[in-house]
Amino acid sequence: MERQFIHEANMQIRSLAVFPLLLAAVLSVAQTAPSTSSSAEFPKQIPNFDLTAIDKTVDPCVDFYQYSCGNWMKNNPIPSDKTRWGRFNELDEHNLYILRDLLDQAQAPGKHSAIQQKVGDYFAACMDEGTVEKKGTVPLQPEMNRIASIKSKQEIIPQVAYMHSNDIPVLFNFYPIPDMHDSSLTIPNLDQGGITLPDRDYYLKDDDKSVETRQKYQEHVQKMFELAGDKPEVAAAEAKTVLAVETGLAKAAMDRTERRDPKKRDHTMPTTEIVALAPNFDLTQYFADNGSPKFTSLNVGNPDFFKAVNEQLNAVALDDWKTYLRWRTLDSYAPVLTAAFVDEDFQFNRKYMGGQKEIEPRWKRCIRSTDDNLGMALGQLYVDKVFGPDNKARTVKMVQAIEQAMHSDIGQLPWMSDTTKQQAYVKLSAIVNNIGYPDKWRDYSTVIVKRDDYAGNVQRASAFEVKRQYNKMEKPTDRKDWSMTPPTVNAYYRPPMNDINFPAGILQPPFYGMNTDDAVNYGAIGVVIGHELTHGFDDQGRKYDAQGNLKDWWTPEDAKAFEQRASCTADEYSSFVAVKDDKGEVHLNGKLTLGENTADNGGLKLAYMALTNIIGNTPVKPIDGYTPQQRFFLAYGQIWCQNVTDQQARVLAITDPHSPGRWRTNGAAQNSAAFQEAFGCKAGQSMVRENACRVW
Ligand SMILES: [Zn+2]
Secondary structure: OOOHHHHHHHHHOEEOOOHHHHOOOOOOHHHOOOOOOOOOOOOOOOOOOOHHHOOOOOOOOOOHHHHHHHHHHHHOOOOOOOOEEEHHHHHHHHHHHHHHHHHHHHHOOOOOOHHHHHHHHHHHHHHOHHHHHHHOOOOOHHHHHHHHOOOOHHHHHHHHHHHHHOOOOEOEEEEEEEEOOEEEEEEEEEEEOOOOOOOOHHHHOOOHHHHHHHHHHHHHHHHHHHHOOOOHHHHHHHHHHHHHHHHHHHHHOOOHHHHOOHHHHOOEEEHHHHHHHOHHHOHHHHHHHOOOOOOOEEEEOOHHHHHHHHHHHHHOOHHHHHHHHHHHHHHHHHHHOOHHHHHHHHHHHHHHHHOOOOOOOHHHHHHHHHHHHHHHHHHHHHHHHHOOHHHHHHHHHHHHHHHHHHHHHHHHOOOOOHHHHHHHHHHHHHOEEEEEOOOOOOOOOOOOOOOOOHHHHHHHHHHHHHHHHHOOOOEEOOOOOOOOOOOOOOOEEEOOOOEEEEEHHHOOOOOOOOOOOHHHHHHHHHHHHHHHHHHOOOOOHHHEOOOOOEOOOOOHHHHHHHHHHHHHHHHHHHOOEEEEEOOEEEEOOOOOOHHHHHHHHHHHHHHHHHHHHHHOOOOOOOEOOEOHHHHHHHHHHHHOOEEEOHHHHHHHHHHOOOOOHHHHHHHHHHOOHHHHHHOOOOOOOOOOOOOOOOOO
């Protein structure tokens, strides 16, 4: 089942790279013959600094990304089971092999710890395709029968509550968030939701590509209903209904860029108020049925959504609502059912939408499923294997060095008054650093895992996670709970927590090497650390104070100066082309990607300052023909080496707040005087922006 909470958590955290898609990304070396031994063969070690990636036929001052990554891109085509392939994916793949080894041991007969037993049984059940095929649609049947037995519109909302408690996204979303005005307390949050395609735009836009996507989507929904046993003509009508219902939900939804502003999602109200605003939702019944604790007030992310859809609940026929509920169930169950369902799910979601040619081998999908559903248990085994105390100690030292650089950077800002600077220091010193893995491991002992029941395992683990999330409501905020599992190749900042988080999965080459020179480590993981720190001060983060409360700590003049500088960055990135193919040219959305681009530019500056503090300005002998300053920028450019399918690039341009690798590299380099100095770039060259954008 799709993990609803991953998507929802994603709205509340600022990650380094797109999260759900990274979970489904991976490699070329791995396509050698499958290993017959119990442990998988590891792909090559990933170099921190890759001389062979560099394209020396290009002038670094003309196109630095091409210079850093040109040969890498040429030599690393997208594997047929991926929609994109970059350095993140190389490491993600490397981690998969480590996890495969751990899971192979855990699933083999022998004496195991309780954790090994659980993840081993889970993995084994997922790998047992024979049993999955034999069961056919049996796991789906009780769910479909439940919906079939609905006799009146009053029964729709209890069904939605039931589906939510099993982590099946439908109609709207409900999840815990720290109170925006008192982050020490976690409260319930009710929000828009219920669509299947990746963004509301897909339902509302009239360009050729959007029209085609809706047509393909409808065909996909029809095929899925047919697989579930419906006649073709019935299934075709059902697909039309699904699209109509979801279009209604999309129309009522707030735009993704608008949602970046937390103030637009800030509507705390007594429960009675939202109940009265949207009486047809019968939210009193919903709250009573969904398994959450009792509460009398909550936040509603988009009250207009509930007002608008309230009418739709009346206008749409009961049978059509039932069709929609069945579809959301089918869509969620597809990945855990037989090959026919898995394949149809792949054909639309990966092949058509993402341009992926082949599905990933089952063992990789089963590892991702284990990570999704028992990730903190699997992560515990992973950390024991790869992440020692010296990794942690060296990362802590780098984080401190970069925080110090940020302190001096704030001190030197020409556009900020001392009054605001004092507040910025307070926020900076309050940032909590979480490195590698959580202090306390999650306890999965109540999740029942059976070796012959894959769908049941996923359902029980999903219900456990929903319950765990609901239990956070009406309690002091749990700041120790991580939003990503330890093997994840990513990092994140949480505005309401004011913390930066680096899972063990990213603290490896090419981001970080124990025996690599400082210049390279600061250019790679150093910039990542600086990026996360800067999120606390980007267009979104700056609206939260040191405690993570939505509170203005800026003088009006300084806020205005910030907005001016940020709009320079937004305009810069809006001018970049994300994808150009036979369906036309798509530009980046500078406002959607503003926070990430601000973090990239700030991160590059801060990590460079920290490096300079260490090596000083005295000349150091070049390594491989590059000065430390050049190695720093090349290491930065090289973490973003990637190839992406045109289809995937289109989806990301609409949905991803991050810019593609080319623009993460060149966009920041164009604004960096230190970069231009390191490579001797001159005014008039492409990598020297005439009016450089600078926030932090
Ligand atoms: Zn980020």
